[in-house]
Amino acid sequence: MDTFSIKRIDNDDYSTLHLEGFLDAHTAPELESEFEKLMGEGRFNIVVNFSELNYISSAGLGVFMGCIENIRENGGDIKMCCMTPKIFRVFDLLGFPALYDIVDDEEKPLNYFANKTHKFS
Amino acid sequence: MGFDIMPTTNSEYQLRIQSQTDNLELIREFVTKVAQKVGFNEDDVGKIELACDEACTNVIKHAYSHKSNKESLDILIKVDYDKFTLIVTDHGKGFDPKKIKLPEMKEYLAELKVGGLGIYLMKTLMDEVDYKIEPGVKNQVRMVKYFIDKKNSRAVKSSEGEN
Numbered sequence: 001m002d003t004f005s006i007k008r009i010d011n012d013d014y015s016t017l018h019l020e021g022f023l024d025a026h027t028a029p030e031l032e033s034e035f036e037k038l039m040g041e042g043r044f045n046i047v048v049n050f051s052e053l054n055y056i057s058s059a060g061l062g063v064f065m066g067c068i069e070n071i072r073e074n075g076g077d078i079k080m081c082c083m084t085p086k087i088f089r090v091f092d093l094l095g096f097p098a099l100y101d102i103v104d105d106e107e108k109p110l111n112y113f114a115n116k117t118h119k120f121s
Numbered sequence: 122m123g124f125d126i127m128p129t130t131n132s133e134y135q136l137r138i139q140s141q142t143d144n145l146e147l148i149r150e151f152v153t154k155v156a157q158k159v160g161f162n163e164d165d166v167g168k169i170e171l172a173c174d175e176a177c178t179n180v181i182k183h184a185y186s187h188k189s190n191k192e193s194l195d196i197l198i199k200v201d202y203d204k205f206t207l208i209v210t211d212h213g214k215g216f217d218p219k220k221i222k223l224p225e226m227k228e229y230l231a232e233l234k235v236g237g238l239g240i241y242l243m244k245t246l247m248d249e250v251d252y253k254i255e256p257g258v259k260n261q262v263r264m265v266k267y268f269i270d271k272k273n274s275r276a277v278k279s280s281e282g283e284n
Contacts, residue, residue, distance in 0.1 A: 025182065057175060058175060061238060090171065
């Protein structure tokens with residue numbers, strides 16, 4: 001039963017993770033290992049697209065908490081986009097909007113990473 | 122199918138299931154179906170679903186320390202005229218509920234701590250949360266949601282016409 005899946009797309013400046021299905025204590029380790037893989041490859045500019053995610057529990061939120069420090073220390077960031085109201089509410093309840101950029105569409109984070117990279121090159 | 126739930130009827134629904142994370146989806150489906158059937162709106166159904174997931178995740182991860190999938194956990198839903206009560210029972214090692222420190226959110230975000238969010242969510246999502254702990258014998262977390270939204274004094278949408 002494939003209840004959760006991640007589609008990863010790499011670009012020059014950033015990687016995008018498209019999450020699909022249910023992110024709970026059972027499936028969170030999959031996301032965790034995907035983040036570890038990205039960080040291991042030195043890819044710290046990450047966009048997470050939630051448009052196809054139907055459910056998230058605190059185990060899923062914990063994954064973002066667990067890796068954000070490392071990502072920011074390495075000059076990167078996690079930008080989140082396209083959450084359904086149901087998913088956004090969980091992030092909101094736990095005060096995540098103060099800590100992460102959460103936006104409606106994917107363009108803003110992409111522009112952010114593109115501009116940031118070009119500024120330093 | 123006629124699943125008419127009269128507000129005056131007291132009914133109970135029970136699920137006994139192995140304590141393992143791949144059953145969380147099934148647990149959520151069970152709780153969601155019952156919550157929909159008794160007439161909660163989509164918003165409240167989502168809250169009950171998440172609170173139950175968090176309670177069961179805590180049992181699976183802590184009460185049994187992930188060690189075995191032979192242990193079972195019980196989910197009992199009692200529907201009274203005024204409230205929906207969800208009781209999760211396990212027979213694991215338990216804990217002292219007085220020692221649980223609810224995370225101070227500002228502090229939490231500042232320190233980027235991982236974990237410990239489950240109980241905070243349960244208390245935020247439900248109207249009442251309490252524990253009955255007898256380590257190694259029986260541990261229960263009991264969560265209540267009232268049919269009248271106490272905070273806003275607004276009746277929850279009735280289930281008429283819904284399946």
